[in-house]
Amino acid sequence: MMFLLLFACTTQANLPRDKFLTKDGKLSATLTLKDVQGGFAGFTGVIWTIRPDGSWDRKRIISRTTQKPDLNGKLSARQLQQIADALAHAQMS
8 A cells, every 4th residue: 555655646646536536535436455475375465445435444364364454544635636646647447
């Protein structure tokens, strides 16, 4: 997630973020980022979930078990704009 936020800071300010951000400044959908590595015992890594209102959490994946969130928080309106800009810049659909 840190990479996404850093990447968003370097994008142009006037990108078409409307596709990803509602008029009231919320994300238009839940964003999920999975950072996992597969092996003989299954997958290990983390899942970051950012909800439209900016609330987020991180869950660890160990083998085939997804644990309860171990980190959580709330993004600011500016951080949600930066995420929308990064998605627009990457031309995500």
